[in-house]
Amino acid sequence: MALQTDRQTIETENLIGARTAQVLARAEALVPGAGRDAIEPLLADAGLFIGETDVQADRVVVEANVMCQAVYRQGEESAVRALTAQTALNHVLDIPGAQPGMLCRVRGEVSHVEARYENGHMVFQIACDLSVQVLRLAPAEVITSVSGAEGLQTVFTPIKSVKLAAEASELALLSDTVALPSALDARTALMDWIAVELDEVSPDLGGVRVKGRALVETLVSSGVAGRPAVLVRYPLTLDQLVELPEWLSGNAFAEADVRSVRSQVEPAEAEDGDMRLSCEAEVRVRVLANATDSADALTDIYATRGNALDVDRETLALCSAVERTRVTEVVRGTVLIGENAPGVGTVIAAQVHPAIGEWRGENGQGRIDGVIETRVLYMPGGSDLPASAEAELPFSLSVPQALDDNSLIDIQVLSAEANALMSDRLEMKLQLSVTCETRRRERVSVVEEVEEDDDAPIRRRPGIVVAWPDAGETAWDIGKRYAVPVGQIEKVEAGEPVVVKV
Secondary structure (H helix, E strand, O other), X not given: OOOEEEEEEEEEEEEEEEEEEEEEEXXXXXXXXXXXXXXXXXXXXXXXXXXXXXXXXXXXXXEEEEEEEEEEEEOOOOOOEEXXXXXXXXXXXXXXXXXXXXXXXXXXXXXXXXXXXXXXXXXXXXXXXXXXXXXXXXXXXXXXXXXXXXXXXXXXXEEXXXXXXXXXXXXXXXXXXXXXXXHHOEEEXXXXXXXXXXXXXXEEOOXXXXXXXEEEEEEEEEEEOOEEEEEEEEEEEEEEEEEOOHHHHHHEEEXXXXXXXXXXXXXXXXXXXXXXXXXXXXXXXXXXXXXXXXXXXXXXXXXXXXXXXXXXXXXXXXXXXXXXXXXXXXXXXXXXXXXXXXXXXXXXXXXXXXXXXXXXXXXXEEEEEEEEEEEEEEEEOOOOOXXXXXXXXXXXXXXXXXXXXXXXEEEEEEEEEEEEEEOOEEEEEEEEEEEEEEEEEEEEEEEEEEEEEEXXXXXXXXXXXXXOOOOOOOHHHXXXXXXXXXXXXXXXXXXXXXXXXX
């Protein structure tokens, strides 16, 4: 009687390739009213929004948009001005094995931005860090039972295949209006910084409900003497439903990135009322769902009676688990004022960009190192002309999760505060939100095909065999070598004889 096998199909997620790259972009904008007066950039910022991603043969094409903004001082004016610029970014990353239709995960962030004045234009130089992973979902069959012969010895191993099963996104429009006290004498909105913090991802009717906050900081010009600008902080509520099949909504996680943010100062509704600051932000909320296929797969087999077996094996590449961790860390550092720069009187605003240098796993934990590019806008003591200082602050963070080379790491700055310790130095206090994702991958050898070999009957003479096991050999290895049931093999230790009754 021929062997009969039952099979189960599972879907596996394979990492085809991963690449990181730093891409340089340039944007410029006309400086209105610029004549012979000196233009001094004080603060510069940029945001990266990933648009289209096209997976082609052996490469991935990434299209993105870079939005830039700057605050500057013109001549000997005590007031500060602002402008914006934007540019498109297109970059190709070579990933051998990539093919159209494969899944692709792309992350991007601005690690450095610099603004300088040239011939009536503000020129921005931006460094963007891109990371791309290409995944392939492929079906695989495993044997879950074997019958049809006596004396079969089998090993079935539970395997688990975690896969990225679905992805959906929605563009959320967030808006709010906050009152500005009349004592601020607010004029115009100069710059905006925004960080999105997700608090809840839960199944809802028709999909997944994502809740959180967009933490906004707006630099507003002021008519108060000696205080040309003030920083206004306020949250925008995020509550967005993203459509997703119900059977996937229970194992989903969310990511968010900002497409744009706009704010403006509005006049008071009454003569003695407060002015208002209105803000609108476009935030893309992306929900990704994992699914898991499980099976008890045949990983080894041999016969103790009848004919020997022909066994074909294959190796499955599996994503066996997904670990996600989010922690909040506080980083402190000191910014030294340049030797020829005016001393610090009052801090107006601080703007930072974290850049990850490297990460590694240490004893089941993760360690992330990098630098934080910092620039502070301040009023010098005894002067009404605003100035700025910049520095690079190193940081080192630990996370309660082992990291590997293909871990995805995202660092957001939730708040940045600067205080003058002395006239020549500032103390920085940064609150960082760190999100890490690691997909654990392993390779499992399973039996692909098994058949009886009619030309190789098992022949053995009854007797006693004394076997000397090699290092690492088990009772299964001894039983398979002499075609005897595993249950007949006594305890196996390297260097100690094992008596086998054949």
